[in-house]
Structure formats: structure tokens, C-alpha cells
Amino acid sequence: MSDPVIEASDVTRTFMISAGFMRGKQPLHAVNGISLNVERGEVLGIVGESGCGKTTLAKMMLGLLEPTSGTLRLDGKLVGAAHRIEVARILQPIFQDPYSSLNPRKSIGDIIMLPLKVQNDPDPATWRKRAEDIMDLVGLPTRVYNNYPNQLSGGQRQRVAIARALINRPKIVICDEPTSALDVSVQSQILNLLQDLRGEFGLTYVLISHNLAVVEHMATRVAVMYLGRIVEQADTDTLFKAPKHPYTQALLGSVLTPEPGLGVPDTHLGAAYPNPIDPPSGCTFHPRCAQVMDHCSKQAPPAVANGGMVECHLYAHGGGRKSPKRKSK
Amino acid sequence: MTKQILEIENLCVDIDVPSGVLRAVQNISFTVAKGETLSIVGESGCGKSITALSLMNLLPKSAKRSADKLTLDGRDLRDLNEREMSDLRGDAMAMIFQEPMTSLNPAYTIGNQLEEAMLRHRNVSTAEARDRAVFLLEKVGITAARSRLGQYPHQLSGGLRQRVMIAMSLMCEPALILADEPTTALDVTIQAQILHLLAELRHEFDSSLILITHDLGIVARVADRVAVMYAGEFVETGTTEQVFNAPSHPYTQGLLRCIPIPGKTKRGAHLGAIPGIVPNLVGRIEGCHFASRCPYADDACRTGDVALRPSFEKSHEYRCVLSPEICAANLKSGAAA
């Protein structure tokens, strides 16, 4: 029954960045050996804090960045910069900031029609009609067709970005923080719209967000990232009801829902986020982990399959111990 | 009756813009008691940040502030000149800004900036100021505090910088701390840590806190009392329990329906939405400011001013023509829909 539309296997992306004055360049493993499948029709939520590599992963899926090693397959075909247009027909992004994701010098109509133009749609006579149809569908009045982005509100701009992503009927949409730049009341409108469109077009979403409440609401399956690795993967119910990895537990504990009287939880997360250039040894989470054990700092944790997947020493002894994939530093 | 630290009556801020006068804050009144946390919550453009800046008298030149009463610890702030005001800032009242990267000066060490905050206002030696800085850095959870004094802001992570900002705001034991979106730029786990810290420190130092945010989750967990702001006005005020458990104003009710709550909101179901956009605040708005987006609005809402009125309990007020009973019924029927 598995029908993956995106298959990532052992994908790594390394940036060479300057470590400081006179210290030359050092590798930063933004994405460090990720294997992940996105199944057709699901909404896969990817959560994690800034710097965990979720945006880098999204850019690789979009073909904007080449993996340093490992392979990414889209509908069975290898993703690479060479097949940009083919990737574009299958997969489209929606970005976080609707203020910078639209070219201020182009009219709304031109922005929405751009995919048809670029992907050499054979029937230019229908472009205008199709643009107006999709505007109608995302809830944009067609009279803004000749307006410019600066004349629209944040929510409307995000609708324009959604219309542009959907006009050529992609199969997968990668939503990178689609609502975090929007006000609460507008955020809910956009989330509702994304839900509706998913039904209408049979879309698969990859939803990248740091807002766990949004991910819980939208996603059918969730992957938690920490320092370039996926540390836990499970379907949404399992993950939110019974989080396994201590990091997932801390993340969930940090969600502040508008329920008075509960106070601010103490997440027991120690030190600050580590420097990704110089990640901690063994399990990269061990300096912040409340349940740290002796061997956590020495040995990378194995991936334990238990319906979902979790990378943690706590669960290693029970179900079939696998050899750690990563070389420990 | 506890002592009121801040008392404000009919605070207005008008800003000159090319198209006219933008009435950013219109007749808001509130008090903050000693040790209390008041949260002003609202969406972008509602005037909550302008309110904070107007209290610190840090408004842009084009803005004019007026108030019938504006006292901090019994002292009238309205007639203070710039010099007297800057004596107060960082001393009796301190502010924590949203972006810790830009609110610390990158050219000075942490120690310099912390000590400066105290040397400016208190007659103390540098050594005493440094001891106080170390004491507070440890209080805000920074390890190896003494060695951190020589570090520059860019050497610290965002969460650490915000801790330094909090320590700095506490240097002179201010009566009132204004925190404008203190955790918006931070990750969720760091946000929880910082808020946890703020709550602890507030008990320890017994400072009053005005927390300005757009995040209802933070408000519900941190604040004692809440003021919901919309289009320059307070539309609902009350204790956190009153406002969150029995929201009366249609705007507050709508906002709370917009937010998915894990475990409570049905997954994938439609969230509530508030149609329309915030009205333009340039010029005068006739009638209720929320009328253009309100599902219950009729012609009566669009004429004349709508005043704040008490709900079932006296400390809970809202600005609507509908009676408390109708509002409570709306809350139920809205949740069912």
C-alpha cells in the first residue's frame, strides 16, 4: 500500500561556512543523512526549531539545492537541477513571507500565470481564464487581476502565492511556514483554504512549521527534526498522544495553547541550541536531554522502528537493535 | 486593595500621516497593580506597540500623546521633559523589546551595557554594578556569568540575548517592566523557557509587567489580567479566566475560534475565521470599530460610540451593544457551528 511520491534516502547537505576570523571554513551539516518517504495524499508535517535543517530539506525537495550525498526521488525519478521544469510540474512551494514571495513589479495576473508561461503550456488562449478560475477557487476576487502585490493585504498575498502554486495542477505542495507571517484570524482562513484545496485537487502536502498546534491540526504524519536529523517519525495521533523522543516531549510541552490557568511549563531543556558547526558527540541532543544516560554522549543512537521511527538510546534495548548509521565524532 | 503602580485614563495617540490623522490609540484606560501582569493582546496594527512606546514616551515625532491621567507610582508622567523621562527609563520602568539582536548594541560588551543601565541611574561604583550584573545574569539562568560579561552580543544565541535583555531590565529593580513581544523572535522551546523565567522573576522581584503580544497562548499562560485591543481601542478587559473562559466581545470569541488546540479542535476541521480586514484608522470611525467584520452587527452598531460595559462580573468589561446574556449565547452557538 506504500505509494511514495517523494523518497529521500540518506540525504545529506553540507555547507562550507566560515567559522570565524582566521579560522578558515568548516563544514556545516544542515541536513545529515535523512531518509524519509512522503506518501501520496498525506500531509506530512516537519517540525523543528530554526537551524534544524527543515528549510534546507525543503529546498532540496524543490530542486533548488543539490544534495551533497544521497538521493531524492520524485515520483520515482531522480530530482536534480537538470529537470527543473519536470520537478516544477509535480511539486510547488508556498513560502512563509507573502511580502517577499511576490515580485512587486508584476501584476497579480502575471504572477499567477507565470507557471503556465514558464512550463510552456500549449494553450495560451486559455491562460487568462484559468488564472481567473484559480483566483476564484482560492478566494481572490478576479478584479484584483490587474492590481499589484502592494495593494493587497497579507492574507490576500498568500492567496496569490497559493494560486500561483496550484494553477498548473501540481501533485505535491511544500508549505514552508505558510502562516507564520500572518495574523491569527488570517492564519485560520489560510489553513481552511489549504484543507479545502487538498480535497479539491487531491494534493499531497509537506507542511514545514515550528507551530505545533498548526501541524497537529493539519498533518496526518509528523517528522521531528533536530540538528539535521529526523529524530522521530510517527502518525500525528501517536506522536501527539505518546511522544517518545525526549526532544519531541519537550517540544510538545512548549506549546502554549490559549487555556488559562495552566501556567508556563518547565521544559527541562538545559543548555541552548548547540552550534551546528560543532555538534555534540554521540546523540546530538544529549546536552539538553532530561533523561540523558552515560553512553548518550559516546554513541549515536540507532533508529528504532516502532510503527513510526525514533532515534534514541532509551528505546534501543527493546525492539531489534540496529547498528547506528552515523559515524560518531 | 493592592497598590496601583500604573494608572492611565483616556490615553490617546494621534499620528500625522500624509492622508490625515491616524488615531492609533483611542481613549484607553487601565491600571496595573504591584506585582501584577497585564497583557495587551491584539493583531498587527491594533495599536498595542504604540501604547507601550507612548508610556515610555518613545513615540516618533509625528505622534502626539494625550491622557487625562498617566501616573507611575503616583508620579505624573504627562509633564515630564525629555531629561526627566530618560531618568525614569531603565530605572522606574524598563522595556524588553522583540528583537534581542538589534536592541543590544553590538559595539559594547554585555557587561558594559548591563553596568551602564545601573551607573546611569544609581550612585554606585563600577564594582557594585558588576556584582549586580553577575547576580542577575545568574538569576536569568546564564551559566559562568562573570566570564560572559566580556562577551559581545553577537557571541550569544537569540535566547541568551533575550535573557541578557531581561537581566538588563532588572538592573534597577524597576516598578514596571514593559515587554513588547519578548519571545516572538525565538523558537518555541526557548520561548517557553523565557516565559517561565519571566514568571519566576516577577514573583521574586515583585515587579509589575505589561506584556504585549499577539499570541493568545502566551497571554493565557502568563497574564493575570488581559486587555484585548482592536483598531486602537480596548474591546474586552478582565481577568485571564474571564476573558478566555467566557469571552464576550465577538472579536475575542472569533479570535479564540481561529486557533487550533491540540486534542480539542477536531483535526482537519474548519477553524473559525474573522472575515474582512482591520479598518483604516485614519480619520474617525463611526460606531463600533468591529462592525465591518462582526457577524452580529446591525445598523444600531454603526452609529454612535459604543462604550465598555460590565459583563456578569464587574471586573470583566467589553465594548458591544449586545447584552452579556446574548454574548454568552453567541459564544455557545458560535462554538457549535
Add this chain to the structure above:
Amino acid sequence: MASISTARAGIPTAEQILEPSPGALLRKRIFGNTGLIIGAAVLLAIVFVAVFADVISPGDPYDQVLSRKLIPPIWHESAKATWEHPLGTDALGRDYLTRLFHGARISLFIGFAAMFISGIIGTALGVLSGYFGGRVDMVVNFILTTRLSLPVVLVALAVVSLVGSSLTVIIWVLGLLIWDRFAVVMRSATQQIRNLEYVAAAQALGCSTPRIVLTEIMPNILNHLIVVATLEMAHAILLEAALSFLGLGVQPPEPSWGLMVSEAKGMMFFDSWLIGIPGAAIFALVLAINLLGDGIRDVTAPENRN
């Protein structure tokens, strides 16, 4: 479909779209900017004079009538002043007004041509290095540093004395020397735009790199380009005047303003208008172009900030 109707909630009505279009905003700001209006008016006047110099000139710029040399301009209290030569004549008896009009042609042509050449070189280098970064950026930076270490006037003097002087040589020498500001400004402008999400969106749509540069980057750095172009045009005009003054620019008998100043320098103390009139013309032209450039920058900058 019910779900879609809820999706439509939150759409402002026509009256709620308060912001006018970018074009309307621009027009409003242009007419509110005095410097820009004055600069544009003066520049337009000079362009008009240059284009129609043959028609509106009272005489021929090369016609020497030695018997009528050094007639002062009409505001001069001298019996010799005549309306036949409103600005008088030079030491060779050539009508000064005519030479001034034809000189405008040379100044504008050199300014524009040199700006055009340097603009193409500088913009190409700047956009390439800003867009691609990395190695390309390093190479461009090296070329730029090399260029910045060359003193413009000295190099121009050396080249001109080597290959001889002509209008074409002057234009090429200036064009090849003053592209540095174009490159610097275009590079930083491109770097800013390149990191915006609409460029990533265009890439994700499958746009080719040339297309992205032409349709996503260029329109958004055009305002910077226009500002630099005006400044560099003024720069080129001044350099031409300086070279001509030193005798290595435009050669006599061409009526270049710089050359006119140079020819008049011997008579500076006796017939000061000879040096004053072309000097004032250079001043007015450069000032007008600079006012225009500043005005364009002021008019386009706020839109960028939004």
C-alpha cells in the same frame, strides 16, 4: 461548494483596496519632488537645444570672422555688444551662442554614450557577481579592485596621448573606465533581491536563470540603475570637460564646452564672459542631471521599503 465559500471570507470589497497602484503612487511622488522637476526641466531644455542646434543657432559654429572677434555679450556695457551675437564672439570671431548650442550636443553625446557603455559593463558584472556569488563574485571583485586602483584622468591622458584624440576615443576611454559604481551598486542590489522568496518561487516554477535575471531581478534593480546612470553621465561630462581643458579631449575646432573654457583661459581677466558662459553651462547641466538622479532616488526609494 460550502467549503469554498468560507474560503472566500476575508476578501475586502473594492472600496477597501485603499492603496493606489505603484504607477499612481509614483506619479504622485514625482510631482511632489521639486528638485526632480527642476532638474528634468533644465535637462530637457539642454537636450532640446542640442537636438535642434542646427535650426535654432544664429550662425555656424566653425565660421570665423576675425573682424568681429571678441564682441562681448549683450548684457555687457559696451558699444560693440549686438543682438546679432547675443553671447558675443570668441577670439576667432565665432558666434558664442552657436558654439554653446553645438557644445551641448557634444557634452550630452559623450555623457550619454560613455554612460551607456559603462552601464552595460558595470551592470553585467554587478548582476553576475551578485546573482552567482562565490567564484564569479571573487573574479568580479578582482576586476573591480584593479579598476579602482587606476586613476581615471591619468589613464585617460595616457591612452589619448598614445592613440590620439577623437570623439570616439574619448567615449570609449571614459566608458571603459567609469563602470565601477554601476558594478558596486548593481552587485549589492542584486544580492538583496536574490535572497527574496519570489526568486526562489520563480526557480521552483522552472524559470531559467536568464529569465529570472531579466524578469525578476532586473525590474527590481532598475531604479538603482537609473540613479547611478544619471550620476555617471554627469561624471562623464565633467571628465570630458577636464580632458578637453587639458587639450587631450575633443580637438579644436569642435565646440566642446570644456574646450571653450580652455581656449578662453588666456583671456580670463580681460574677457571673463568667455570662460564664464561655458563654465556656467557645464555647471547647469551637471547640476540638472544630479538633481534628476537624486529626485529619482527619492521617488523610488519609499516603494522599496514597503
